[in-house]
Amino acid sequence: MPVKTFKIDGQDVSGREDETVLDIARENNVFLPTLCNIEGLKPVGACRLCMVEVKGSNKLLPACVTKVEEGMEVTTNSERLQKYRRMILEMLFVEGNHVCSVCVANGHCELQWLAEKLGVDHTRLNYMFPKKEIDVSHYRYAIDHNRCVLCTRCVRVCGEIEGAHTWDVSGRGINAKVVTDLNTPWALSETCTECGKCIQVCPTGALFKKSRAVGEMTKDDHFLPYLKTMREVDNAE
Amino acid sequence: MDREEFEQIGQKRREADAAVEYHINVCTSSGCVASGSAAVKESLEAEVKARDLKHKCRVNGVGCLGLCGSGPILSIQPEDALYQKVKPQDSAEIVDHLGQGPVERIELKQDNAFFQQQQRVVLANAGKLDPEDIESAMAHGAYRALYKVTTEEMYPTDVVREITQSGLRGRGGAGYPTGLKWATVAKMDEGLKYIVCNGDEGDPGAFMDRSIMESDPHRILEGMAIAAYAVGASEGYIYIRAEYGLGIQRLKKAIRQAEKMGCLGKNIFDSPFSFSVQLRLGAGAFVCGEETALIASIEGQRGNPRPRPPYPAMSGLWGHSTLINNVETFANIAPIILNGSEWFSSMGTEKSAGTKVFALSGKVNRVGLIEVPMGISLREIIEEIGGGIPDGHAFKAVQTGGPSGGCIPEEHLDTPVDYESLRALGSIMGSGGMVVMDDTSSMVSVARYFMEFCMDESCGKCIPCRVGTAQMYELLTRFVNKEATEADLTLLEELCEMVSQTSLCGLGQSAPNPVMSTLRYFREEYLERITPAHEPA
Amino acid sequence: MPNKVKVATVWLDGCSGCHMSFLDIDGVLLDIADRIDLVYSPLVDNKVFPDMVDLTLVEGGVSSVDDRAKIIKIRKHTKLLLSLGDCAITGNVPAMRNRYPVAAIEERAYIENADVNQHAPNLIVPELLPQIQPVHTVVPVDIYLPGCPPPGPVIRDALVALLNGEMPNISPRFG
Numbered sequence: 001m002p003v004k005t006f007k008i009d010g011q012d013v014s015g016r017e018d019e020t021v022l023d024i025a026r027e028n029n030v031f032l033p034t035l036c037n038i039e040g041l042k043p044v045g046a047c048r049l050c051m052v053e054v055k056g057s058n059k060l061l062p063a064c065v066t067k068v069e070e071g072m073e074v075t076t077n078s079e080r081l082q083k084y085r086r087m088i089l090e091m092l093f094v095e096g097n098h099v100c101s102v103c104v105a106n107g108h109c110e111l112q113w114l115a116e117k118l119g120v121d122h123t124r125l126n127y128m129f130p131k132k133e134i135d136v137s138h139y140r141y142a143i144d145h146n147r148c149v150l151c152t153r154c155v156r157v158c159g160e161i162e163g164a165h166t167w168d169v170s171g172r173g174i175n176a177k178v179v180t181d182l183n184t185p186w187a188l189s190e191t192c193t194e195c196g197k198c199i200q201v202c203p204t205g206a207l208f209k210k211s212r213a214v215g216e217m218t219k220d221d222h223f224l225p226y227l228k229t230m231r232e233v234d235n236a237e
Numbered sequence: 238m239d240r241e242e243f244e245q246i247g248q249k250r251r252e253a254d255a256a257v258e259y260h261i262n263v264c265t266s267s268g269c270v271a272s273g274s275a276a277v278k279e280s281l282e283a284e285v286k287a288r289d290l291k292h293k294c295r296v297n298g299v300g301c302l303g304l305c306g307s308g309p310i311l312s313i314q315p316e317d318a319l320y321q322k323v324k325p326q327d328s329a330e331i332v333d334h335l336g337q338g339p340v341e342r343i344e345l346k347q348d349n350a351f352f353q354q355q356q357r358v359v360l361a362n363a364g365k366l367d368p369e370d371i372e373s374a375m376a377h378g379a380y381r382a383l384y385k386v387t388t389e390e391m392y393p394t395d396v397v398r399e400i401t402q403s404g405l406r407g408r409g410g411a412g413y414p415t416g417l418k419w420a421t422v423a424k425m426d427e428g429l430k431y432i433v434c435n436g437d438e439g440d441p442g443a444f445m446d447r448s449i450m451e452s453d454p455h456r457i458l459e460g461m462a463i464a465a466y467a468v469g470a471s472e473g474y475i476y477i478r479a480e481y482g483l484g485i486q487r488l489k490k491a492i493r494q495a496e497k498m499g500c501l502g503k504n505i506f507d508s509p510f511s512f513s514v515q516l517r518l519g520a521g522a523f524v525c526g527e528e529t530a531l532i533a534s535i536e537g538q539r540g541n542p543r544p545r546p547p548y549p550a551m552s553g554l555w556g557h558s559t560l561i562n563n564v565e566t567f568a569n570i571a572p573i574i575l576n577g578s579e580w581f582s583s584m585g586t587e588k589s590a591g592t593k594v595f596a597l598s599g600k601v602n603r604v605g606l607i608e609v610p611m612g613i614s615l616r617e618i619i620e621e622i623g624g625g626i627p628d629g630h631a632f633k634a635v636q637t638g639g640p641s642g643g644c645i646p647e648e649h650l651d652t653p654v655d656y657e658s659l660r661a662l663g664s665i666m667g668s669g670g671m672v673v674m675d676d677t678s679s680m681v682s683v684a685r686y687f688m689e690f691c692m693d694e695s696c697g698k699c700i701p702c703r704v705g706t707a708q709m710y711e712l713l714t715r716f717v718n719k720e721a722t723e724a725d726l727t728l729l730e731e732l733c734e735m736v737s738q739t740s741l742c743g744l745g746q747s748a749p750n751p752v753m754s755t756l757r758y759f760r761e762e763y764l765e766r767i768t769p770a771h772e773p774a
Numbered sequence: 775m776p777n778k779v780k781v782a783t784v785w786l787d788g789c790s791g792c793h794m795s796f797l798d799i800d801g802v803l804l805d806i807a808d809r810i811d812l813v814y815s816p817l818v819d820n821k822v823f824p825d826m827v828d829l830t831l832v833e834g835g836v837s838s839v840d841d842r843a844k845i846i847k848i849r850k851h852t853k854l855l856l857s858l859g860d861c862a863i864t865g866n867v868p869a870m871r872n873r874y875p876v877a878a879i880e881e882r883a884y885i886e887n888a889d890v891n892q893h894a895p896n897l898i899v900p901e902l903l904p905q906i907q908p909v910h911t912v913v914p915v916d917i918y919l920p921g922c923p924p925p926g927p928v929i930r931d932a933l934v935a936l937l938n939g940e941m942p943n944i945s946p947r948f949g
Contacts, residue, residue, distance in 0.1 A: 045544035046698050048739045060738055065544045087735050091704035099867055100949020101860060101922030112948055121918035121946035122863045122910060124728055125704075126711050129865075129872040129905060150697060169539060169697070172522070174707045176697030 006072040015068040022050055022063035025076060032076055033085055033114050036151040037064045038201055040224030041160055047151060049085050049114070052076050060084075082118065089115050090123035095174060097129065097146035098204075104217035105205030111149060112204075128174075135180075137187035140210060141199055145177055148206040154178060154198035161227050166192040197224075238499055238506045243384050246498070250376035258293045259335045260314040261285075264364065265298035266305075266451045267444070267483050268605075273324070274309035280325035281311075284332045294335060297373075300452020302364040303355075305444075306604030307345060312364065321345035350621035351603045356584065358592045359568045360608045363452035368487050371494035374455040380500045382574035383459045386466055387508040391574075396467035397423050400570065403578035404590030409435055409526075409563030410638065410667040411743075412589070412656035418560060421550040422468040425558035432465045432473035432512075433554065433561040435531060439478065439523040440639025441690060443670035445594040446564035448606050450477065450484035453568070454491035458501060458514060460567030463574060465512040468560050472513055476531050479518040488516060523640075523694035527742045528561045530696065541698045542742035563668065565594055585611030589655035593666070599636075599673035602627050609654070616650040619673055630675035634758070638667025640687040640694075641747035643754025644680060663754040665747070680759040681766060684752045685713035691748035702745025705736035709752060716766045723767060730756065779937060782814035782827045783858075784848060786841045787868045787906055788834030791923040792859035793817065796831070798926035802934070809937055826851055829936060831858040832915075835865045836907045840900030849913035854936070856917040857909050858929070860948055863920050865906045872905040920946045 005014045008021070008030050015024040020043070025032050035047040043064040051060040055073035060081070063074075075081070092098070092111060100106050114120075132145040155167040155178060166189050170179040181189040199207045201221050208217040254260070263269075263278040281296045302310040307321035313331075318339040320331065327343055334340045347353075357363075367373035374380075386396050401416025422430060434457060438446040450457060461473045477485055492514050495501040503511045517535045519525045525540040532554050534540035553559020569591060573581045582590040589611040595618065598604050602624030609618060615635055619625070626632050634644040643664030645652070652658050656666050674683065692706040712729045715721040733749035733756075740746045756763060785793060793816060797803070813824045830852040836842050849855055860866035871879050879902075885892045909915055919932055919942075932942035 044698070045741060046700070048699055048701055048741065051739060062544060062741075067546075084735050084739050087731075088700050088739070091700050091708070093864070095704045095707070097870065097873070098864075098948075099860075099870065102867060103949065106949045109949075116945060116947045119946060121920055121944060122857065122908070122915070124724070124910075125708050127865060127869070127872075127908070128707065128711075129869065131873045149700075150703070152698075169541075171697070172524075173692055173695035173697045173703055176703065 004068045004070040004072075006068060006070065006074065008074045009076055017068065019068055020064055021052060021061070021066045021068060021074055024068055025063060025074075030076055032063055033118060034064060035110060035114065035149060035203055036153065038153050038221060038224065040221075040227065041153060041156040041201070044152060044156070047088065047149075049088055051081060051084065053078055053081065086118050086120050087125075089118060089120045090125050092149050093120075093123055094125045094127045095130070096148065097132065099146075102214055103147060103205040104208045104212045104214060105147075105219075106215040108215070108218050109205060110203035130174075132177075135186050136210070137185035138189075138192075138210075139187065140194065141186065141196065141207065142210055143178070143186065143207050144205065146206075147204045148178060149204055150176055150178065151203055152178070153201040153203065154207060157197045157201045157224070161224065162193060162195050162197055164191050164193050164195075167198060238388075240384070240388075243380075243506065246372060247375040247378070250372040254376065257295045259295070261294065261296045261311055261331070262299040262302075262314060262364065263296060263311040264300070264302045264309060265368075266301040266448055267481075268301065268305035268448075269308035269310055270483065272308040272322075274311075276325045277309050277311065277323050277328070280328040281331065284328040288332065290332070294332070297367050298369065299365060300363040300368045301360070301448040301606055303360075303607065304345065304351060304603060304605040310345065313339070317347075319345035319347060349624065350617075351605070351607070351624065354613075354617065354622050355608050356592050356610045357608045358572050358581075358584070359449060359456075359565055359594055360452065360606070361572070362456070363448065366453065368452055368454055369490055371455060371491065371498055371500075374453070374491075375498075378575070379455040379571075380459050380495075380498075382571035383462050383466075383500065384506055385574060386463055387510050388506050393423060393467045393469065396463060396574070399578050400467070400573060401578075403573045403581040404585075404588075405566065405569055405573065405581065406589065406656065407563060408565035408569070408593065408668065410641065410665060412666060415562065415566055418550060418562070419464065419467055421548075422470075422558050422560040425550065427469060429472075429557045430468060430470035431554045431557055431559040432461050432468070432470045433528075433531070433535070433549075433559055434461055434473065434475040434564060434567055435526060435528065435561055436475055436477035436481070436484070436564045437519045437526040437531060438481075438564070438668060439526050439694075440641075440668055440670040441687075442596060442598045442636075442672045443639055443668055444596045445606065445669040447481050447484055448596075449564050449568050449594070450481065451487055454484075454488045455495065455500075456568045456571060457488070457564055458491055458495055460562075460570035461514060462501060462505065462512045463570050464560055464562065464567065466510050470560065471511050472515075474515055474517050474535055474554070476517045476519055476525070476535060479520060485516060485518065492516070522696070523690075524696045524742070524744050527744060530742070531561070532559065541696050542744070544741060565669070586653065586655050588657060593654065593669060595669045595671045597623050597671050597673070599671075600626055600630065600675040600678075601673040611655050612653045614651050614653055615645065618654070618671070619650070623673065626673070626675050630677060632673070633676050633678055634674045634680065634683075636664075636672040636674065636683065636751070637670065638665035638747075638750070639670045640690045641665055641743065641750055642667045642670075643750045644674070644683060644758065645754070646758040663750065663757055665750070679717075680755040680762050681713065681716045684755045685710065685717055687751035688713055688748065691744060695744060695748075699739075699741035699745060701736045702740040702742075702748065705732055705740070705745070706748050708732055709736070709749065713752070716763055719766045719768060721763075721767050726763060726767065778811040779809060780813050780824065780826070780828045781810045782812070782823065782830040782848070782852070783817065784814070784830060784832045784844065785816045786832060786834030786845065786862070786909070787837030788859060788861035789867070790816070790833070792831075792833035792861075795921075795923035795926050796858070796929055799930040799933070800926070802930045806933060806937060823848055823851055827853070829854045829856065831856045832862050832909055833858050834861045835868055836903065836909060836912050837868060838900040838902050842903065842912060845909060845913055854916045855909075855913070856919060856932070857915045858919050859924055860920055860922040862909045863918055864948070865908055866922060869906040876902045876904060917942065917944075918946065919944055920948045922949050
């Protein structure tokens with residue numbers, strides 16, 4: 001496969017033509033914030049945190065779905081990008097009800113970590129304090145929509161890896177939410193295999209195991225690339 | 238089917254039509270149906286039947302006659318008189334006057350700019366032919382262009398070249414060169430390819446595509462078939478919103494009739510070329526007008542956009558190369574093939590060739606559907622064709638491009654209507670909605686109205702659009718309520734920039750346009766709604 | 775001593791955890807004690823906010839009419855206002871009431887869950903605002919120090935920097 005050489009923040013790098021700017025940035029230890037992206041699942045370009053500037057293009061491009069090109073010059077951390085990224089995080093904080101101090105994922109939350117990393121110490125946006133539901137019907141797992149950032153990792157891991165497609169998105173705009181089985185309570189889901197992958201990929205405390213107290217819900221998503229590879233091997237056979 | 242057989246179909250119908258002395262053509266498009274044209278048509282038919290005039294006079298249902306605000310409208314042929322706001326009880330008088338000159342009381346005079354300054358290409362046959370009868374369409378030249386390309390001298394590459402040279406650009410709003418799109422799909426590897434017609438017209442105040450689909454459905458099918466021939470596709474979909482019941486019904490009928498006639502389906506006109514068309518109904522989500530969301534919706538998925546590239550030309554429906562054009566774009570194809578690219582590019586401006594259909598509405602005397610050459614000024618459209626502002630009010634702004642567009646003030650009214658000029662003003666051509674506002678309109682309220690629309694229609698996939706539109710709506714509400722602060726204005730402007738720069742698809746990227754353009758031209762209306770910061774106690 | 779920095783702390787709708795954390799800076803308190811004058815605080819016995827204060831740390835969100843009047847007055851008499859902790863910055867746990875009408879909350883707190891004296895609060899308790907507001911949405915805030923509570927060392931570093939006449943370099947962490 002052809003290999004392209006290009007620049008990330010002035011640094012010469014190279015990547016196979018099927019690789020993305022995000023792949024190569026990570027390979028070269030260039031930090032790009034991401035939230036919807038997770039290794040092993042199809043990228044959707046939804047959170048817009050990994051957007052970069054590419055010389056010659058007046059549009060910002062999401063690094064997770066932008067394939068490398070010969071000679072491209074990528075800027076990952078301009079002042080403008082930093083500002084937009086902080087605003088994106090602020091938007092997530094105001095659209096939900098994120099109360100870190102009483103959250104099962106406190107200390108293990110990607111949203112919390114990103115805010116720290118990108119220096120979000122407050123927001124000028126208007127807190128919406130929406131009234132959102134909690135589904136604790138399932139005997140092992142629970143979802144707290146107050147903490148959901150709609151990254152759709154659960155939807156994708158359930159469809160792409162587990163093959164159950166229990167999760168999907170319902171409603172639109174600010175009222176969009178992830179649902180199990182056409183919006184029935186999780187306990188009544190006929191498709192859920194209780195594999196728990198959705199719990200592990202959730203970046204926040206939205207999806208969690210019951211009986212976890214504040215800060216106790218650690219996540220382990222390292223199994224994903226392995227499963228993905230195995231599935232591809234299985235499919236090829 | 239040889240040429241003679243083909244020509245015979247239309248010719249026979251023309252002769253049959255000519256044998257009847259008078260034709261009463263009643264508009265049966267949505268606008269006039271809503272104002273009662275069905276009852277008018279029934280009453281006229283009863284009148285003709287009662288007087289036993291059916292050999293002398295026929296009542297036809299036709300497509301849109303343009304001045305929707307004055308419906309129900311009907312036209313008398315061959316006199317070419319128009320009647321407006323016709324009621325069923327006018328029937329006797331109308332029939333009495335056949336051949337005696339028009340009934341002046343309800344006559345719609347055509348000696349004004351609305352009728353004189355239009356140039357009809359897309360709508361050439363709207364209001365003339367019966368959209369539910371393929372023979373009527375063929376009497377007006379339907380499928381001639383398709384016949385020409387499939388059975389005569391034009392290779393697919395010739396067709397693509399002709400479209401490219403015509404300078405036609407996408408009529409859905411963005412103005413991407415149609416020929417370039419076709420060439421890209423044509424050059425993709427052979428294999429399954431799809432043609433998609435985007436009839437998911439969703440802008441508030443826009444009804445161009447609806448009217449075309451209702452008035453001349455065969456024109457769209459023909460354009461799609463020519464496209465399929467040019468790029469090597471054999472299947473097509475028309476994505477039409479379910480709200481357009483009449484359009485759906487007519488397109489369905491048109492597809493059935495065209496298949497029966499051999500103009501669609503297997504071995505079109507006995508050539509090796511086959512092309513079939515199916516309808517897909519949208520469930521009313523505005524975002525499904527975005528091409529990648531539309532494709533997802535046809536596939537049976539949730540109608541969410543996805544990042545481009547890959548563009549649909551490379552990977553569209555079910556991963557196959559897909560050509561997706563707007564209704565009006567397809568409606569331009571047959572005339573270009575028949576009259577040549579030079580004829581087409583001679584209309585309009587150098588960079589924006591041809592004509593554009595607009596749905597003129599709002600505070601203007603003549604509300605309706607118009608087709609004008611590109612390059613005409615906004616002033617001509619509003620003051621002349623539209624007849625100016627009613628009730629002695631003054632013009633304030635014209636909104637083009639719907640929720641993705643902007644408001645253009647008086648000082649820019651002499652701007653020519655073309656893709657680049659409108660963009661330079663902070664608006665867009667859009668699909669053709671044109672809403673005129675007078676001095677009673679609050680531009681802040683207008684901006685909030687469109688923001689509410691975008692907020693409701695955001696799919697929720699990407700954060701800037703999902704949350705940003707809601708945040709901007711909240712800020713605009715503060716302005717409307719005169720509770721805003723300086724800081725709110727700063728934040729609003731920052732959000733406009735951020736949402737337009739970072740949103741995933743066109744909906745979010747252009748959602749701030751109505752705010753930005755009103756901030757640009759009517760900033761004082763925002764400033765006068767700012768209250769001084771709270772005085773400390 | 776003439777050059778002492780006048781510092782105040784104020785407790786709005788929070789749990790006082792931020793104040794506890796402030797006290798938790800241990801030995802540093804002694805180090806800075808001779809550089810600051812704590813002129814107003816729940817920790818000292820002064821009922822009137824002084825004319826002009828150099829630095830005020832505010833804990834808690836703006837929850838009642840009383841809170842609002844207080845913070846507006848304090849802002850007027852403070853050079854630097856520092857939002858201390860998540861409640862002041864986001865509303866945090868107390869803001870979980872924002873999803874419900876005040877009447878429903880009072881009903882729940884003072885009647886349903888009360889064993890004796892079941893009645894809604896009267897004159898003594900300040901009227902609640904419909905929603906808790908972050909401090910900076912009511913008055914301008916100069917420095918944000920998130921955390922629930924902000925760890926002692928972070929408060930210490932911020933204070934030391936401010937006393938040295940520098941703006942603190944805070945790595946923000948909610949929760």
